[in-house]
Amino acid sequence: MPQPNVVAGLSLDRLERIASHLDDNYIKPGKLPGAVTLVARHGQVVWTHAQGLMDVERNKPARNDTIFRIYSMTKPVTSIAMMQLYEQGRFLLDDPVHKYIPAWRNLAVYKAGSWPDFETQPVTRAMTVRDLLTHMSGLTYGFLDRTEVDAAYRQLKLDGSGTLTLDKLVDRLTDLPLEYSPGTAWNYSVSTDVLGYLVQKLSDQPLDDYFQEHIFDPLGMIDTGFQVPQAQLDRFAACYLHQPGDTMKLQDDPQRSRYLKTPGFLSGGGGLVSTISDYHRFAQALCQGGEYQGERIIGRKTLEFMRSNHLPGNQDLPTLSIGAFSETPYEGNGFGLGFSVKTDVAKSHTIGSVGEYGWGGLASTNFFVDPVEDMVVVFMTQLMPSSTYPIRQELRAMVHGALV
Template identity: 50%
Template structure:
């Protein structure tokens, strides 16, 4: 535990948070292990691993543990794309088909089942802004609500790691959109399309671009789309909630070989990382795109990305097509890669206006609060992320510990 009274945080309250997490989730075996990090005013205030990275082998979770961060990949991809925006390589209102010709003839679902869909033309072409804000009309197969969701599942959209991003884009172009671009918000594979755009615009593969322009300059030495065999012992086991308090282990056979780089580089959910690495990324965001003298994006770009971009400054409760997100809907808007708190009262949780956040499928989460000069990162490995209300519980403890 690292204590620093200058950061305006009650360390005893954070100890109470640890006691709560240990009793509620570790001793009950609801979670195998977890790590909580609190960073405020330039100080690492709290750094607390507990439990196991693998319960069956009793191997302790520690600062070197590697986690599947799933959708916490999305903010990294969004920053990478905006780095190219600053180089003048595209405009946010550019039609996506300008760079991905397969998207020239996209249509919107009206009725029918796959493959006999009845469709209509889009009201306007999809643009890059739609992708970054999840207003594209794309979806995810796990939504399990509409005929388009079921078609994604049937066709294994984003499920085959042996197919390239080029193949993914072609498969996507063969299916209708849920709605006309810009008219609704729906969590989706949009940021995977952003990952493909990075390759098209930069001439780099997605992993090479990340490494050269983000990971190496930030010192994120343990973040990648796979875990090399020499690091595999540091990888936390992944667990699935099945209705019992004690989750089931997801076996390596079920997951596939993650010691080899996949052909499909998912900018929407493919990265593995450590708490230390992801903290570096968050510090760069909090510091307006700069860290240790290296400018990744400008202060103005960070300001644009962390503003609410939903139509008419509405929130997710007004714009959402489906009811699934890594954030709450009321009082929450969406920027370019992050959820954005627009009204803490409507959000009904301790937070600040302008706070940005996101999470991952295996219950990982982070938030950045510029008003409080605060970063919080939570790491664990339990699918799905909606199993327990840990994120709001963390907010209660962390904001309740602020003294100044």
């Protein structure tokens, strides 16, 4: 006899704890503007809930069709696009990147100095496509604010500016040293933006057109893209920045946002907007071995390969990371081809399953797929930075606590 209020092995009463927890601890105290959460299991959306505001200044309630900046949750999309091309024989993972970007043949590693006067030393081996997919390329991000190399990224505005394009990014990176020799360490970086450049080069299509034709249209992702059309503006959320004292201030007004214009820089590392329904379609395809509602975006074995831990010797992130920032807790997590991968549940300090994979975005969005439980969770909000509150870990505890 089925248990009351249980759907697909999940207790709806226990899932409701998520809504009350977010309300009591984050939304009512003014720490978060609002949130939309979705939990699916065995291919069925079991629970979805919109709460709080999508735009505090205009007093607009969050909705299930609210459009969010997903920032680095763009990275898994770009990684899938790249691996679609891998399945077509367009490249091999151990191909040197300079095979496709000839100017990168002589990249070197930072030794001393500051921009523009760097002292460098040779790499121990050439950067490969696999290094880009695993963030072991030697590239970095300017916002990490850790080294002389990322200081140069900031000066050259390589994290994104009004004048940056994918071609300019690749050109400017040609003249900068790597943080370390490829394959020797892990560091969150513009690697996935370079993958976006390679998708364009290998497919002979602009990145936005490629995504639309090969991922968004097949999956029915009608609200996902690099800009917000005028017809969808009413559903576009405001984005906020955390302030001392656990308050927040407006960071990006949806009525004046750069997302309203066609971008010059198609950032495969962080440029997309999406809704919870759209991103669920993408994540559900991953959970179902690469297929959703009869449309296959990636092969089953390719996806199995992508969600394996590709860090050398099956190590986890604390062992290899040289930076202090990631969109996942380091402990007990490795990294695949575009996703973090849970390698040790106890070490991770968070309930879950070995093999759970996913990623998050700078404005605190997050998704994960638990293949053992056949479960997908997507969380959307708009607060920067994503490291402000431990919501992701709390969400995992509450979702897994609802399994019966």
